[in-house]
Amino acid sequence: MSPRPWRDRYLVFGAPSFGAEERAALIACLDSGWVGSGPRVAELEERFRARVGAEAAVAVNSGTAALHLALLELRLEPGSEVITTPMTFCATANAIVHAGLRPVFADCDRATQNLDPEALARAITPRTRAIVPVHFAGRPCEMDAIGALAGAHDLRVVEDCAHAIEATIEGRHCGTFGDFGCFSFYVTKNMTTVEGGMLTARTKEAAARLKRRALHGMSADAWRRFSDEGYVHYSVEEPGFKYNLTDLAAALGIVQLGHLEAWWQRRRELWERYLRELADLPLVLPAPFPCGVRHALHLFTCMVDDARTRISRDDVLRGLHALRIGAGVHYTALHLHPYYQKRFGYRRGDFPNAEWIGDRTFSIPLSPAVSDEDAADVVRALRTILS
Numbered sequence: 001m002s003p004r005p006w007r008d009r010y011l012v013f014g015a016p017s018f019g020a021e022e023r024a025a026l027i028a029c030l031d032s033g034w035v036g037s038g039p040r041v042a043e044l045e046e047r048f049r050a051r052v053g054a055e056a057a058v059a060v061n062s063g064t065a066a067l068h069l070a071l072l073e074l075r076l077e078p079g080s081e082v083i084t085t086p087m088t089f090c091a092t093a094n095a096i097v098h099a100g101l102r103p104v105f106a107d108c109d110r111a112t113q114n115l116d117p118e119a120l121a122r123a124i125t126p127r128t129r130a131i132v133p134v135h136f137a138g139r140p141c142e143m144d145a146i147g148a149l150a151g152a153h154d155l156r157v158v159e160d161c162a163h164a165i166e167a168t169i170e171g172r173h174c175g176t177f178g179d180f181g182c183f184s185f186y187v188t189k190n191m192t193t194v195e196g197g198m199l200t201a202r203t204k205e206a207a208a209r210l211k212r213r214a215l216h217g218m219s220a221d222a223w224r225r226f227s228d229e230g231y232v233h234y235s236v237e238e239p240g241f242k243y244n245l246t247d248l249a250a251a252l253g254i255v256q257l258g259h260l261e262a263w264w265q266r267r268r269e270l271w272e273r274y275l276r277e278l279a280d281l282p283l284v285l286p287a288p289f290p291c292g293v294r295h296a297l298h299l300f301t302c303m304v305d306d307a308r309t310r311i312s313r314d315d316v317l318r319g320l321h322a323l324r325i326g327a328g329v330h331y332t333a334l335h336l337h338p339y340y341q342k343r344f345g346y347r348r349g350d351f352p353n354a355e356w357i358g359d360r361t362f363s364i365p366l367s368p369a370v371s372d373e374d375a376a377d378v379v380r381a382l383r384t385i386l387s
């Protein structure tokens with residue numbers, strides 16, 4: 001018999017938080033008469049750059065665009081191998097394909113869910129040119145070990161920081177260890193511009209090239225061409241992309257960036273509460289963090305412990321939905337998707353840890369929009385379903 005729902009409102013997974021400040025910023029931008037890429041984008045770039053301590057930052061219209069541009073900027077021979085984790089969103093590997101490169105997976109660690117440096121070392125071949133570590137769920141990868149392997153084999157590193165805006169290792173921000181850091185401002189991420197992203201780079205020169213390529217390959221400051229400084233002629237230096245962020249989106253981003261710290265603190269309260277109140281259920285909860293590491297607390301992943309329950313992960317998803325609680329699955333291992341199987345010949349059994357996680361994992365609501373009552377309902381729902 002299925003339990004009766006008691007909530008009258010559906011708790012949406014990954015709901016963003018918008019308030020009076022966001023509304024005011026959007027209206028001010030509309031009223032300014034300039035909504036396309038312009039001064040607000042420049043302001044967001046500078047604030048974000050300063051926050052993560054990067055040399056340069058370029059705003060783009062998605063995290064996927066950031067990955068694509070970063071990978072192209074490595075200027076690798078077509079078909080070069082790029083190693084990443086199968087435990088990630090499809091955009092990570094899709095971007096490698098779009099850059100004309102070959103994605104090669106290396107298994108993740110079961111506890112951290114991040115790329116396992118030993119598996120990474122085994123996946124390196126004479127054709128390997130780059131590594132794309134993903135700071136999964138907001139937990140920093142082992143950048144010491146990854147950096148050492150990259151150094152030893154002369155590999156470039158592009159960090160997928162979509163989950164990791166606030167993540168640091170010994171005070172140093174994720175996104176500043178590799179050649180490039182790729183951040184996402186998608187709706188469910190720790191801050192949002194609805195759609196958007198940011199690239200961090202090691203040099204201003206690289207950032208300038210990325211910025212040009214993000215806007216049709218047009219010469220510098222092309223966005224100024226219709227400004228009050230009068231029409232400015234531009235030249236096309238290369239066939240670029242349409243990856244620029246708008247000022248309207250940046251207006252939202254500037255406000256959201258200012259909330260990051262308080263929101264991280266709120267997620268930490270929820271995180272600790274979930275750890276405490278779900279401890280006795282047949283679930284594998286997120287592993288503790290090593291000291292010196294700041295986890296960005298993007299996803300609270302639970303794995304159904306099949307040694308202790310017969311209830312499947314999909315039963316849990318159905319149960320939560322019936323009790324009006326949204327959940328996510330992060331992720332089905334990427335090598336199990338048809339495209340990656342057909343094109344690259346991957347099969348079930350290739351990456352046991354990613355498969356083990358992908359078969360059991362579900363993520364529960366962890367955004368600042370989750371109230372104490374909502375969190376209590378999540379715990380109660382899981383107790384009802386799993387006992």
Ligand SMILES: *Cc1c(COP(=O)(O)O)cnc(C)c1O
Pocket residue numbers: 061062063064065088089091092134160162163183184185186195196197
């Ligand atoms: C969200 C996400 C992306 C892509 O970001 P978009 O802004 O949605 O394009 C890339 N990698 C990971 C791990 C993500 O979660």
